[in-house]
Amino acid sequence: RIRKLLSGIKAVDNTPGLRCAFSPRSVLGQLFRTRINTSFFCNPGTDFLWLLRRSLYKETDIVSVVPYIMGKPLVYVSAMEALPQITGFSSPFDKQSWNLADNIVGENIVTAQKEKWKRHRKILSPAFSQKTYESVWDETRGIYRDMVASEGWGNKSAVFIPVINDLTAKFSLAVLSTCAFGIRFPWSAPMYAKGEQLTVQECFHISVKGAPIRALAPSWAFTLPLEKLRNIDVAFKSIFGFIEAQIAHRRATFGHEACEGGLRPKEAFNLILNANEESAKVKFQDSEVVGNTFTIFVAGYETVGRVLAATFCLLGLYQEEQERVYQEIMTVLPDGRDPTVNDFESFAQVQRFFFESMRLYPPAVQLVREATEDVVLNIPSRIPGGLAQNVAIKKGTVTSIDILGINYNPRHFPEPESFKPSRWENPAVTDMVMGFGYGPRLCLGRKFALVEVICFLVMFLRDWKIEVDLEEGETREDWRERMMTGKIELTFSIGPLPIRLTRRI
């Protein structure tokens, strides 16, 4: 054990940090989390990036986690200056060479390494076009209206929503399944996986929460009479059943000739299926069809739903900022007309509010890479005027850009805990929106997500004033600390969060 620890510390060039029994990326590390307020003999689990966001980095913007029983050493970096070095176009880092997710869902655009990834990106990129964004905007408007009617808010002057997370998740699933997969479902009749009791939304939710366990635990573990493991197994099986049924249905609907004649619209699902045809020039294998379908559902649904839930609460907390957003909406739409996709750029204040929400509560908290050769990272000092540090990383070391670390780094964002949408007033600063990643692997759905979020917020805030209930004597910051507690699963989630609505018009 001592030898393992010492060689781990050497692999990360003696970079200070946590020393633990089990890696946060191992099954035991996930299951048996212990103290994190000590740097030794702790099992930090995955939440430590959130729980220690204020104290993890001391003098430099780099820390290591070195396990002495299970798992490999890990490096985390919270400096924007390191982005080109780790996630840039010609950086000596790549996605992990062995990714457990591939074994569960099949190889896909998110996990593929550089050379294979180019093929995935080439096939899928045409699905993210101006035409798609127009459809996202229009569908969002329609889904908002369907939601208001189906929830029975039509003639109410006030509404209490006990868990806004459920609503925003349902909304983002509806937009994604319609605009990327051509699968439409009414708000009042959620999709069910065939023959299952759980909705597709519930299955995705359980799968995303349980993905690390599903990936790391042996298959016999899922036959044990343990409810948690059984639920994860059922959720994954249901999702795969759902995806396979959708693939069969789409093939039957369009047929092979339709594909060759280019009759399928360029939505993500059709491009995935086209690439699986005999005649396709750039091809997907069968496993990549399922892998990419599953991945785009997860990448595009959980992320948007989660950050929207945080945004709603921050709107409720920071009333003066909500008013500023509302005034902008009324200025752009003074005559009561519906917003169109051409109005997108006019909602600058709405966008700033959203960027600041995503800075504090980013749905994706890290960009995970693996060193493809021995490499020296140059990391600036946290202390003003301090010397930068060169850190030698061994080939194969998993090194992550810590998005939470960057977003709460006072060098990049002064008073990082303060909620200040005005930070984003300088257009050049939008390059600092870390939540969508950086470099060649920048989120392919960035504009898709922004269009859907901005349209939804505009429609919602025009009709409703949002509030949250503070306890007596409680400050907004106290409420955030009490209610907006985070958990790092495949994505980062907060809550469950309650909000209150009052009708404006």
Ligand code: HEM
């Ligand atoms: C607020 C919402 C979203 C956030 C915060 C987000 C975040 C991210 C991040 C951080 C990455 C880069 C991962 C890395 O470098 O390791 C990424 C990649 C990706 N995202 Fe998103 N995403 C969002 C919405 C979406 C949507 C709506 C879609 C699809 C409709 C989508 C599809 C993808 C895809 C396909 C990739 C892989 C890109 C590649 O490797 O070439 N995302 N996303």
